[in-house]
Amino acid sequence: MSRRWMYGDHTTAEYLSGVAEFIRCALAHQRSTKAEKIYCPCRDCNNIKRLGDIDEIEDHLFRRGFKQDYHVWFWHGETIPDRPSSSVHEFDVQSNESDDDIYENNETDDDEEEDDEINEMMDGLKDHLDERPQMFEQVSKAAETPLYPGCTKFSKLECVSILYNLKCKGGWRDEHFDTLLEWVGEFLPEGNDIPTSTYYARKLMCPLGLEVDKIDACPNDCMLYRKEHEHLDECPTCGASRYKRKGANSAKRGPPAKSLWYLPIIPRFEHYVQWRNIDKKYPEFGKEVRNLRLALCEDGVNPYGTLSSQHSTWPVLLAIYNLPPWLCVSMFDAHTNSSFTLRAMVFCTINDFPAYGNLSGYKTKGEQACPICEEDMKPTWLHNFKKNVYPDFRKHLSRYHPYRKKKKEFNGFTEERVARTPLTGSQVYERIKNVETKYGKCYKSKSKKGVLWKKVSPLWDLPYWRDLSVRHCLDVMHIEKNVCDAIIGTLLNMPGKTKDNENVRKDMKKRNIRPDLWPVEKSGAGGTKTYLPPACYTMSRKEKKQFCECLHGIKVPSGYSSNVKRLVSLSDLRLVGMKSHDCHVMINVFLPIALRGILPKHVRHVITKLCVFFNSICAKVIDPEKLDSLHNDIVETLCRFEMYFPPSFFDIMVHLIVHLVREIKLCGPVFLRWMYPFERFFGHLKDKTKNRARPEGSIIRGVLEEEISQYVAEFLTRLEQIGLPKSRHAGRLEGHGVIGKNVISPPSERKNKAHLCVLQHLTEVNPYIDKHLLELQQKNPKLKERALMQEHNRTFVDWFKKEVAEEMKKNLDVSEMVQWLARGPRLCVLSYEGYDINGFTFYTRRQDEKSVVQNSGVKHVAASRVYASAKDRRPVDATQSYYGVIEEIWELDYNKFTIPVFRCKWANNHNGVKQDEIFPGLTLVNFDRLSDSDEPFILASQAKQIFYVVDNVDPIWRAVAQGKRNILGIDDVVDEDEYDKYDETPLLPTAVQPLPEEEDANNTNHMRTDHREGIWVINRK
Known part of the structure; x- marks a missing residue:
């Protein structure tokens, strides 16, 4: 039935019966939603104001009339009918057409499908904007407005959504997008409704996004101005002002001195895990457990790239781990037509080692730098090298392993200790629950000997945190890189990378180990020189050239890794500019191959064993029954490294290798827990720094724009989701x-x-x-x-x-x-x-x-x-x-x-x-x-x-x-x-x-006997 009566004479019987019909519809909707008040659709209230008295709403309608263009009582229980095309369908008050007549001119099936997508998006948007009806009206009107008079293919909302998606994918600056909108407006026929600038396009798309909170913070990181501190103007801890000053003598307060941008996670969980297309293919998933398991990652990034090293931004990310690409869950289950409570838990954090200490509260530097071993560590202080090292792997061997009795090959002592079982979460909490925690740059904890924890992490407030066996995961990506750099730097004697130098040899002499490697001072006409005899890992120049030429000649398949040739400098026989993934493929693939025929057999063998270990743990599928054997192998391999390599080689990153198998047993394969995807995303965030004066705000704006574009792309199937570059193989297995x-x-x-x-x-x-x-x-x-x-x-x-x-x-x-x-x-x-x-x-x-x-x-x-x-x-x-x-x-x-x-x-x-x-x-x-x-x-x-x-x-x-x-x-x-x-x-x-x-026990293993190309150090006075 036509609703022309809504905008006719208010005294007619038709208007009287129509209002009565509306009141019945509104009351039925109120009962179904259990709402206390009802939106008033009169001209003044405009579906923004809610009233609790139905008689008052009826009085408004008789005195003021209905708001313009409210033909479908959307806010009172009716649904928007499917549109035949993207053109606007208006209820002409002068027309005699019935509702059915409006839908006579259907376009192709593709157009109908596109319109269904828009309708579905608008239905989903209604709940999102339930408290902001004016914004919904704005978007709804854009969805029904043709792009230009007579256009039947695109609505204003569709066109802007597509262009906005391109802006986000291409990382366009606002001024470039302004230019594009101007030219698109010129290309389209007269009367087109394309926005004239980025400002108006963003204003249209803004209701599709999720909220973001900007929380002021103390410039010294003491506190956040929220909850009971929301109205304070200065920090109660350090007294620093909350705001910057407008000028030196100005009393006016300026912008906040420091801000934290918070993207609320609950509405994002509701949005990300909504059931869109999966409910049609996999309705049986409605019966599955639908709780979210999250991993938390944080790291410092420099939004300016190489232009500045002073500014550091710290994004905090949450990754959902029990939602692989082929599964989905929803807040509102489309299969069972029922709501459910969505629960989430952070089951681990994923960080590099410095951030590991920041999040856990453990001191990851000093004598007991390992948060798993804690005081069970036995560090060795190298007086000349001036660092603590941790070459104590023999305690992880089986009780009667022959390496435990060896002296000369190790540190001159036998090993009777047995590695302690890592503490449970409850045991750790009992140790730290009374640690005094103070935040801020002004407070510097006094390092007390024997105190291993500097603060109590807020994550302990989670009720399940002490029940987790592994709360903070070791990042294999950074461990691989540090170990690879140390091995290659030592083999090639690369300055700044090698673990073998004069100070290390002096420490060997001080500890009375490996006398054949002690430094030898020689005097000559040019002054005093120190000769470091070639250790078993010292390459001759011929071997270095052979090693580098092998790597220089490697050509890999498309997409396998970066061009290895660019990493090799044949002029000075060294590797340069290796990124994390370069180190990954180097230690997993190329290093054992390039070392064939180079170095003594026992050194090449132990390096190969370490490479095989990393290759095994980085596999996508790991047999749990082989993990114990894998752990025993790596402990023995590290002990053999201890026999051959200098003590300085065994920094904390090498020590952490011994704990990796344990974490695989408890947390699963490594490739799900390393930082490669997070580092890629951090790089993606850095690319959004368009305004270098406000880097964090610029990043947040880019993230929100992406969220809007992602939301629209879920409905408009012709739009591509924003994310990793699409592979050339995507979508097909045929040739x-x-x-x-x-x-x-x-x-x-x-x-x-x-x-x-x-x-x-x-x-x-x-x-x-x-x-x-x-x-x-x-x-x-x-x-x-x-x-x-x-x-x-x-x-x-x-x-x-x-x-x-x-x-x-x-x-x-x-x-x-x-x-x-x-x-x-x-x-x-x-x-x-x-x-x-x-x-x-x-x-x-x-x-x-x-x-x-x-x-x-x-x-x-x-x-x-x-x-x-x-x-x-x-x-x-x-x-x-x-x-x-x-x-x-x-x-x-x-x-x-x-x-x-x-x-x-x-x-x-x-x-x-x-x-x-x-x-x-x-x-x-x-x-x-x-x-x-x-x-x-x-x-x-x-x-x-x-x-x-x-x-x-x-x-x-x-x-x-x-x-x-x-x-x-x-x-x-x-x-x-x-x-x-x-x-x-x-x-x-x-x-x-x-x-x-017999080869492993040879006393000459510490020194090369096949060449005498040691290291010469010129002593400068």
Whole structure:
């Protein structure tokens, strides 16, 4: 029924009955929502003022009339009807059209879907703006206003939302967005309603965002001006003023001296975990437990980049851990149509080690710097090096391990202690509950000997905090970087990075250990020099050059890591500018390979063992039953480091390695708890510093804009979510040519081999293969199996074509795919130099030679009959890995579909592939010894990417390293089991051959005997 009466004569019977209908609707809505008051829709109250007396509302409507354009009683229980298009649907008071007539002109299905998205967004926005109806009216009007007169595709809200999304994704400055809006307004027809500046666009989008609180703080960090301190003008602790002064002599107060920006978490939890699309696909999730498990991360960032080192901003982040991308929970369960209480708990914090001390309250410097060992640590003070070190790993060994009795190899003493079991949360709380806590820069805690805690963390106020076994996680990212820098710096004797210098050698002499490494002073005409004999870890110049040239020659697959070549300086034989991820791939992959043939065997072996440990704990899937063995291995490895490396090597970061396995047992795999994603996000926040005079406010504005854009993108499916860059592989697993497309006519013999490869690996053809083999066996009963397979390969293509043709003549059921396969591919073949498939990018060898990446390495795992030689009559069924290089990439065209294949050059598995003596699983390949197999092709979908590193020992051999890919988000990958299958291959082998005991116990292990290139130190007076 039309509601023209709302804006007609107030004395008519129609208006009287209409108001009565409205009163009934409003009272019904009040009863359903249990609200005390009702919005008054009169012209003056404008649905902003609430009244408790229904008679007063009725009186307002008769005297003042309804507010303009309130045709749908949205604030009184009615829902906005679905719009047929983005054009405005007005209830014309002069029109005789019925409500049904308004919806006659429907657009395409896509337009209807877009309108549904806008309607859904407006429904969700109503609850968000329940207390701010005027803002809702503003957004609702924009949603119904066409972009320009006669526009049926976009509303004003849709257009601004799309442009705002682009602004956030591109990080545009306001002045650039102003220019864009001006030109868009010029491009559109006259009368368009596009905002003329960023200010008006932001004003329109602002209601879609979530609130943010700005809390004043003491400039000395003593307190926050909130709750009972909200109205104070100066800090009661230090007396500092809350506000800055306008001028030197001005009595007027200026802006706050320091502010904390707080983004309330409860409304964000409600927003982030709302049920949008998942309830349609997974309604059974409504019965799942829906409590949130959070991890807290904080770190200091410099919003100015390298321009200033004085200013530090400290973002505090919360990450939701029990919401993987393929699951979702909601505050209002769309499946059960019921509300529930959402609970959340912080189960750990993730920080670098200095921030670990800030959050936990433990003193992470000094003699007992480890918050897990506490007073159980036995530090060693190096008088000349002037630092505490912690080389006390033998106490973690089993009770009767032989290393406990060794003296000369360690610190000159036996080890009888046993490592203490880490304290529980309750035990820790009993120790710290009476610690006096004072905040602020003015208060400096007096460091008392034996007092390990400087404050009581506010996190102890959480009722469950003392029940957590691990409250603060050690960050493997920073541990890896520090350990990698220490190893490489010591091996290459890099100034500022090495742990071996004159002071360390003097400390060895003072402690009476390793006398063959004591410094030797020599006098000459130029003055006094100190000679440091070469330790077992000291490389000669030849070895340094060999090591650096190996790293300099590494080319990795696309997206694997940064260009390793840029990290190597061949002029001064050192590594420069290594970031955290560079250290990660270095210690996980490249370091053991680059050290082949360099350093004494026992030193190379122990470094390799440490690399294997990091590689094992960084895996996405870890077998819990192997964790105890992994812990025992790393303790023994660290003890051997203690035997070979200088005492200064064992700073607190090296010590923390011994606790990593324990945290994996209690908290799960490392990759869920390291700081890589948080560091990326911190970098993202730094990019939002557009106003360098107000960095924090600029960052907050950028974050709020992103939240608005994310909210809109949840409804407008054509908009992309803001976040990490979208992978080129996202959304597909099928192949796609990317470089060097060409049409070729290959020789028929080679094309037939490719066609045979396709037929042998498609399940639809398997019955025909079995039938053909049976026929051959019946015709040639004396033919040996190897000869039978050769005959099968030679004749199957022609036989298959004839067999399918006969079946079709007999009107048998033959699938369309088999029919096209039997006809064979077209004569012309599409050839590529680059191809994307399975989350990898593959290149041909020719393209690799022109590129800075290496994408031509390929590995194929196949179940086959293994023959020891040509005369072998007892083959064995086994799974074999074949290593090759891609020579050509083809797409075979079968008219209705195409199938990509790779033609590869394969290494001979008998004499061209071998395993490393230390690494049983590190494969070495020699492409001077090629396979004589007549099967050069594989399906592109079967290929696994690898890459090769030239071997230091013999350059004709190449070490094999596994490629890696990230397929999260690709179609059909929606659960953790399927996701894990794509990353089950470790980057390096996870087993190392043990070193013979006699080599490990050799007294000459501390010093190099194969060269005398020690370190010379010039003593300057």
